[in-house]
Amino acid sequence: MKNTSSTDGKSRSAARAAAAKERPVPAVSRSPAPARLKFWGVRGSIPTPGPTTVRYGGNTSCVEVRADGQIIILDAGTGVRLLGRQLVAEFDTRPLDLTLLLTHTHWDHIQGLPFFLPAYQPQNHLRILGYEGARHGLEVVLAGQMESPFFPIGLREVPANVRIEELKEMSFNVGPVRVQARFANHPSKCVGYRLFTSDGSIAFFPDNELDQRDAGANRKMIDFLRGADVLIMDTQFDTEEYQQHTGWGHGCLDDVVALALEAKVKKLFLFHHDPNHDDAKISQMQAHARKLVAARKGKLQVEAAREGVTVEIGK
Numbered sequence: 001m002k003n004t005s006s007t008d009g010k011s012r013s014a015a016r017a018a019a020a021k022e023r024p025v026p027a028v029s030r031s032p033a034p035a036r037l038k039f040w041g042v043r044g045s046i047p048t049p050g051p052t053t054v055r056y057g058g059n060t061s062c063v064e065v066r067a068d069g070q071i072i073i074l075d076a077g078t079g080v081r082l083l084g085r086q087l088v089a090e091f092d093t094r095p096l097d098l099t100l101l102l103t104h105t106h107w108d109h110i111q112g113l114p115f116f117l118p119a120y121q122p123q124n125h126l127r128i129l130g131y132e133g134a135r136h137g138l139e140v141v142l143a144g145q146m147e148s149p150f151f152p153i154g155l156r157e158v159p160a161n162v163r164i165e166e167l168k169e170m171s172f173n174v175g176p177v178r179v180q181a182r183f184a185n186h187p188s189k190c191v192g193y194r195l196f197t198s199d200g201s202i203a204f205f206p207d208n209e210l211d212q213r214d215a216g217a218n219r220k221m222i223d224f225l226r227g228a229d230v231l232i233m234d235t236q237f238d239t240e241e242y243q244q245h246t247g248w249g250h251g252c253l254d255d256v257v258a259l260a261l262e263a264k265v266k267k268l269f270l271f272h273h274d275p276n277h278d279d280a281k282i283s284q285m286q287a288h289a290r291k292l293v294a295a296r297k298g299k300l301q302v303e304a305a306r307e308g309v310t311v312e313i314g315k
């Protein structure tokens, strides 16, 4: 990848001013680099820093996808802060053209946005797409968490060009990447996405409860996920915990494994780890899921999603 920025301070600021005026080009060239994703936040509900969560990580929902010249961010939980720092370090003054796809506006999926560094650089363009919140428009909800007295800088005041679009269609494109959305079974409006890249597809359902009593809904979900290379899905509860949390809108591990097997998914990532689950518990759930697959003689690979891990798509 070519670095067009100068090391000279003066010309750098001139370049920055010029870059702010010109239309941004996609930050990633259409290189033959394979599509990949990186986990920046894998926790559900609330960040959980501390010694018992260092292996899997304590930041909330955020996954970066780089594919076909696009940088697509899935959710802006607290993990997006670290992604922002990485993008600024990597691209310096080159303008970034980023797309953020939000599944919904629960705090654990938007709380990192005020701390997303590229939003504070005038040369960057950030397009935020999502479906409306429960009662208010998406823009009102996102700006609301940055209003005084919650935050010192308003969303409409940040220097980057931020465009918030409320989606109505369930199928759209981000550059050459086709995106399909589907409503999840979760309180208020929440969707999951499937991204079709030239190297394979990624499905993302960070918050979802599979309703075992509704065979029709399960069948539709299986159809939606069929043959996905990667499925990242809410597996917040084990079977015992799920009995106490039925109807809360979060996934039961055994049900999700069964669904992924049925849909012939290649790789399943356990996601939205419960804030009360320490590293040992998450490793246990991963082992349990692998046993379920082995018992069914399935080919499905299962991993518990871990902060900082990169996955190449189609491998």
Ligand SMILES: [Zn+2]
Binding pocket: 044, 045, 061, 106, 108, 109, 206, 207, 272
């Ligand atoms: Zn959540």
Ligand SMILES: [Zn+2]
Binding pocket: 104, 106, 186, 190, 207
């Ligand atoms: Zn939620």
